[in-house]
Amino acid sequence: MYLATLERLALGSRLKALSDHFYGAVDEVYQVRGARIESRWLPVLRYLWDIGPSSVTEVADAIGQTHSAVSQLSDKLVRAGMLRRRRDPADGRRTVLTLTDQAVSALGELGPIWCAVRRGISVSLGEHVEQLLDAVAACERAVQERPVAEAILAEHSQIMATPVEVVPYSPELREHFYRLNAQWLERYFRIEDIDRVVLTDPEHYILQHGGMIFFARLGEDIIGTCALLQESPGVYELTKMGVDETFRGMGAGKRLLDAAIAEFHRRKGRTLFLESNSRLKPALRMYEKAGFRLQPNIRHDSHYERADVYMIYEKPASAGKTPGAPGRRRRV
Amino acid sequence: MYLATLERLALGSRLKALSDHFYGAVDEVYQVRGARIESRWLPVLRYLWDIGPSSVTEVADAIGQTHSAVSQLSDKLVRAGMLRRRRDPADGRRTVLTLTDQAVSALGELGPIWCAVRRGISVSLGEHVEQLLDAVAACERAVQERPVAEAILAEHSQIMATPVEVVPYSPELREHFYRLNAQWLERYFRIEDIDRVVLTDPEHYILQHGGMIFFARLGEDIIGTCALLQESPGVYELTKMGVDETFRGMGAGKRLLDAAIAEFHRRKGRTLFLESNSRLKPALRMYEKAGFRLQPNIRHDSHYERADVYMIYEKPASAGKTPGAPGRRRRV
DNA sequence: CAGAAATACGTAAGTGCTAACGTATCTCTG
DNA sequence: CAGAGATACGTTAGCACTTACGTATTTCTG
Structure with missing residues (x-):
């Protein structure tokens, strides 16, 4: 599922999809079992059933929708003979919604179906429903306490105010070298033995062989890393x-x-190459933009199982040019 | 939040609400920061950005929507200058969607905002986002493997085929007495000392005082219990x-x-009362229907903190009448 | 107690999606 | 290679919900 890779960015879409799925499943059950009700009606009907006659706004607040939604749904329910509307004698603005006798008896007969719904969902999703319910409840609370938009804007301001800096390796940053690489390795592949060795002792395997390690820092967070490894002189x-x-x-x-390429130039290196994997599109696009060119074959003696892309850096013709401008490529 | 009490029955509604909330929050951010994009566009645009030009169906499958949705959204995106449509020369049925240069550069500038979104959501919801993402992913998988509707219908068939039986206490059922009572106590109140004592040793506190305990059994599951406690002869x-x-x-x-009342009659008891709490509407409704009548004051020497309802059973005038029929009451 | 502000609710218009249908194109089969 | 079936996709109608707005009614305030 592609959406899953977007994580927090596509939460809305995924929740909506799941939501529709549940609505649909329950509706199918109602229909098959001949229950004269729709899944979307349930919050309103169930509220009136549990609490008793209530005003439109009261119901709307309880079930987290607008009064318009409740009002329009009421129209439909009145037409279906489930609901009666009447003016509140004590307050002429309010409309009191009351279940009809037909609705009361219809809901009364729904017990086994609701029970089956609860059980069926539990059986089908196992413990994940609990997780989902807990997480949803927690998010509902959190979202109410602190609006998400506000939090995002605050983060954005902070990000924009703080430049990303590139700093060289220093011993107290070693753990970050492992952490940052483990993240994508675990997500897309798995950590090979060679990775674990190199990542835990970069001083030996990279620096002492004449290599270099860089970290990207945003404020106090270490947010990225990369290394320049000297394969041969x-x-x-x-x-x-x-x-x-x-x-x-x-x-x-x-x-x-850029920092790595600059370092490569400073050392007057002859060849700069990289190995990667075709699944990492955004990264490949970035390499391409920076001047790396895809080679027709992968490297004969690659030391990574996951490598299926081999790129070599080609010094740009005009060295002083601002990067990023040259011809865009659609597919990598 | 009322919906939360419905649990699995209102999953659809709650997920939809959360979904809308996220869409809204992100849209607000886009608008404040002047990004010329809407949150609903993201799955399509991001897919094309990550994967490259693709056909309508391809995109639709990847983002889990219908081809119609993608087609209609494409219209809008073409009008907004973000997308180009063209026939696939290799297959005349297909329409290939391609990002315009404007879209590519617009998306390229969105990095900090996306980053802020990810971080903001994390800050705002804390670890609950992880939970939510995990749970959603798990549910998506589960739902695909086994359709929920099918599972619900299976449960329903099973429930309808198996009658609920009432059985008397027996020692091997003791644990259920605690479990079933702890469930609602924990949800609505908290377990008082007197509860814990009685629940863990019902044989002593109920049976040896001339009381009686019943269990409801559905197939192999023990699904409910209640007790008749002799307060005085x-x-x-x-x-x-x-x-x-x-x-x-x-x-x-x-x-x-019914079983408890029958037992009360069999013993030719004089008075049958109960104490409960006004929050437990469905239970109160059931007591009312069975013949219990609300008393104006609570009991003077109640042994429960949570008791705010006191009801006494009134023997129905005509003993053989079918229950449930007599005059409905709106509010309890 | 008059007038301003707030509240309750219905209606209209718009949005994002789906289901259903129709049409063009491709692929498979005999 | 003709014709049946499958596939790709646009269009239409409909649904559930929202926002925006208008109109009663109530409540607050000086």
Whole structure:
């Protein structure tokens, strides 16, 4: 499922889809069992059934919809003979909704179906329903306490006010080197032995072989890393590029890449290559933009199982040009 | 929030509400920051951005919507200058959707906002987002493997095929007495000391004082219980009535109540009373129907903190009458 | 107690999606 | 290679909900 990869960005879509699915399933059950009710009616009817006659706004507040929605649904329910509307004698503005006798008896007969719904959902989804219910409840509360939009805007302001800086390796940052790389490795592949060794002791495997490690810092957070590994004199590999998932898209990767390329130039290296995987489209697009070119075949002696892409850096003709401008490519 | 009490029955409504909330929050952010995009566009645009030009159906499948939805959204996006449509030269039926240069650059500038969205949601909802994402993903999978409607119908058939039976206490059922009562106590109140004592040793506190305990059984599941406690000779208290949440609404409570009342009659008791709480509307409605009448004041020496309702059973005038028929009451 | 503000609710218009249908194109089969 | 079936996709109608607005009625305030 593609949407899952977008995570928090597509929460709305996924919740909606799940929501529709549940509505649909329950409606199907009602229909098959001949219950003369629709799943969308349930909150209103059940509220009146549990609490007794109530005004439109009262119901709307309880079930978390607008008074218009309740009002319109009421029309339909009155037509279906489930509801009676009448003016509140004590307050002429209010409309009191009351279940008809027909509705009361219809709801009374629905017990086994509701029971089956609860059980069926539990059986079908197992413990995940509990998780879902808990999580939804927690989110409902959290969302009410602190509006999400506000929180996002605050984050945005902070992000925009703080530049992403690239800093070289220092021992106290070692743990971040593992953390940032483990994140994408675990998500897309699995951690190979060679990874674990290199990631836990980068000083030995990268720095002592004449390599270099960079970190991207945003304020106090270390949000990305990449390494320049010296394979043989003058031949460098760009590797271990990783940006924290929650900080993608703000150019940290590009900064790191630029820093690595600059370092490669400073050392007057001959060849700069990288190995990657075709599933990592955004990363490949970035490499492409920075001047790496896809090679027709993968490297003969690659030390990664997951490598199916081999790219070599080609020094841009005009060195001083601002990067990012040259011809766009649709597919990588 | 009333909906929360409906649990699995109102999942659809709650998910929809949450979904709308997220859409709204993100849209607000886009608008405040002047991004020329809407949150509903994101799945389509992001897919094309990640994967490259694709056909309508391809996109629809990936983002879990119908081709019509994608087609209609495409119209809008073309009008907004974000998308180009063209026939697939290789297959004349297909329409290939391609991002315009404007869209590519617009999306490219959205990085910090997306980052802020991810971070903002995390900050606002804390660890609950993770829970929510995990639960949603798990449910999506489960729902695909086994259709929910099917599972519900299966449960329903089983429920309808199996009658609810009332059985008397036996030692191996003791644990159920605690479990079934703890469930509603924990949900609506808290477990008082007196509860814990009585619930863990019902043989001593109820049976040895001349009381009686009933269980409701559905197939192999013990789904409800209630007790008849002898307070003094001829005076009985109906208490410890509890039905498993996932089995409510199938008449188990009523069966238990009838059994208790029958036992009371068999013993030729003088007085049968109960104490309850006004929050437990469905239960009160059931007591009312069975012949209990609300007393104006609560009991002077109640042993429960939560008791705010005191009801006494009044022997029906005509003993053989079918229950449930007499005059309905709106509010309890 | 008059007039302003708030509240309750219905109606209209708009949105985002689906289901159902129709048409063009492709693919499979004998 | 003709024709049946499948596929891709646009269009229409409909649904559930929202926002915006208008109209009663009530409540507040000086």
